[in-house]
Amino acid sequence: MRSMRNVLAASTVAAVGLVLLPAPAFAATVVVSNVTDLTSAIKNASAGTVIQVRGGTYYPTATLQSTVNGTSSSPVTLTAYGSEVVKISGSSLPSGSWIFKLTADYWNVSNITFSDSPDSAVVCQSCTGTNWNNIKTINGGDSGFTLTGDGTANNTIKNIDAYGNYDAAAHGENADGVAIKFGSGSGNLVTGARLYNNSDDGIDLWSFSSPVTIEHTWSFGNGQNRWGDSAFAGDGNGYKLGGDGETVAHVVNNSAAWDNEGNGFTENSNKGAIVINRTTAYANGNWGYYFSTSSARLGKNLAVGNGSGSVTKGSSVVSAGNNWDSGISTPAFVSTNAATTYNARSSSGTLPATTFLTTGSSTIGATMN
Ligand SMILES: [Ca+2]
Ligand SMILES: [Ca+2]
Numbered sequence: 001m002r003s004m005r006n007v008l009a010a011s012t013v014a015a016v017g018l019v020l021l022p023a024p025a026f027a028a029t030v031v032v033s034n035v036t037d038l039t040s041a042i043k044n045a046s047a048g049t050v051i052q053v054r055g056g057t058y059y060p061t062a063t064l065q066s067t068v069n070g071t072s073s074s075p076v077t078l079t080a081y082g083s084e085v086v087k088i089s090g091s092s093l094p095s096g097s098w099i100f101k102l103t104a105d106y107w108n109v110s111n112i113t114f115s116d117s118p119d120s121a122v123v124c125q126s127c128t129g130t131n132w133n134n135i136k137t138i139n140g141g142d143s144g145f146t147l148t149g150d151g152t153a154n155n156t157i158k159n160i161d162a163y164g165n166y167d168a169a170a171h172g173e174n175a176d177g178v179a180i181k182f183g184s185g186s187g188n189l190v191t192g193a194r195l196y197n198n199s200d201d202g203i204d205l206w207s208f209s210s211p212v213t214i215e216h217t218w219s220f221g222n223g224q225n226r227w228g229d230s231a232f233a234g235d236g237n238g239y240k241l242g243g244d245g246e247t248v249a250h251v252v253n254n255s256a257a258w259d260n261e262g263n264g265f266t267e268n269s270n271k272g273a274i275v276i277n278r279t280t281a282y283a284n285g286n287w288g289y290y291f292s293t294s295s296a297r298l299g300k301n302l303a304v305g306n307g308s309g310s311v312t313k314g315s316s317v318v319s320a321g322n323n324w325d326s327g328i329s330t331p332a333f334v335s336t337n338a339a340t341t342y343n344a345r346s347s348s349g350t351l352p353a354t355t356f357l358t359t360g361s362s363t364i365g366a367t368m369n
Helices: 002-020 035-044
Strands: 029-032 050-053 056-058 064-066 076-080 086-089 100-102 107-115 122-125 131-138 145-149 156-158 161-163 178-183 188-191 194-196 212-215 218-220 251-253 256-258 275-277 280-282 287-291 297-299 302-304 309-313 318-320
Touching: 029 035, 035 050, 035 064, 122 131, 131 145, 178 188, 280 287, 287 302, 302 309
Parallel strands: 029 050, 050 076, 056 086, 064 100, 076 107, 086 107, 100 122, 107 131, 122 145, 131 156, 131 161, 145 178, 156 188, 161 194, 188 212, 194 218, 212 251, 218 256, 251 275, 256 280, 275 297, 280 302, 287 309, 297 318
Antiparallel strands: none
C-alpha cells in the first residue's frame, strides 16, 4: 500500500506539473522604468503583451526593435504608464541609428515622444494593423515617422506631432515629418497630424504604390533653412503626394498647408486620380496646388496668398468648387495669426483649438480641427 500511494502521489505531482508548463513565459503586462528593461520588454514581447513605460527620459544605446507580431485580437501594446510623460531620446545612439524599428504586425503604440534621433526616429517596415496614437517624433536626423515596404497595410497614425527633423548629411533633402515611402498596401490612414518645421516635406508619399488617406492634418513651415546650412536642399512641400513613377489615387480631406517653402499640395509626378477635398493652402512659397500631369480631383479647396499662385492644373485635372473656379467666392479668414496652432493638444490628443484660417464656411476650405 505504501508503495502504491507513493506511485499515485508521484503521478499526481507529474500531472500538476504538466498542467502548469504551458503557462505564459512572460507576464501579460510589463511595467518598465529603466532603459535596460524597456529594451528587453520590446525585444521579448509576444501577442497580448502590454508594456507600460514609467515617466522620464530614456536613452537607449541601441535601436529598440521587434519582429514579433501581435494579432488583431491580441496586439502588442507599448504605451506610457497612466498619464506619465515618457520621452525616448536618441542622443546616446550610434550615428546613423533609428530609435525604434518595428518589422511586425498588430502593435499599438501611444503617448511617447521620440526625440533627437541620429537618423529616422520611428520606422515601421512592412507593418500591418499597427496603431500609433499621440506620438511625437521630433528634432531627429532624418524623417520623424516612416512606414515603408510592401505589406504596409491598415496602419493608423493618429494625432502625431512631427517637427524639427533635419538630415544634415544631405543638407535637409530627406527629412520629412511623416514619410510613407517605397512600399505598398491599402488602408493606411494619417489623421490629426501636425507636421511642421521639418527640413524637407511635411508628408511625403514618394514611391508608395497604394492609396493613402490623409485627413484633419496641418503641414506648415517645412523646407525653411532653420539650421544655417549654406547648401540647404530641403524641398518644403506640405503634402508631396507621389513620385518615382507610381500612379496612385491618394486622398486628402479637410487638411491645411501654410508657410511651406515649396507647394502646399503637389502630385510630384504622380499621374493618378488624387482626390483633394475641403483643404486650405495659405502663404506657401510656390503654388497652393500644383497638379500639372495628374488626373487629380480638386474639390472645394481654398488657396490664398501663395507665392506662385493658387493652382497649376493640367488638362486631366477635374476642378470644381474651388475658390479659383469661376463663380466661387473666397471667404475671409477669421484669423491669419498662427500662434495658437503651436498650442498643446486637447487632453484627448486632438489638434488644439484655433480660429487660424477658419472661415465658418460649410462649403469650402479646411475646418482646422
Ligand atoms: Ca527632398
Ligand atoms: Ca521628402
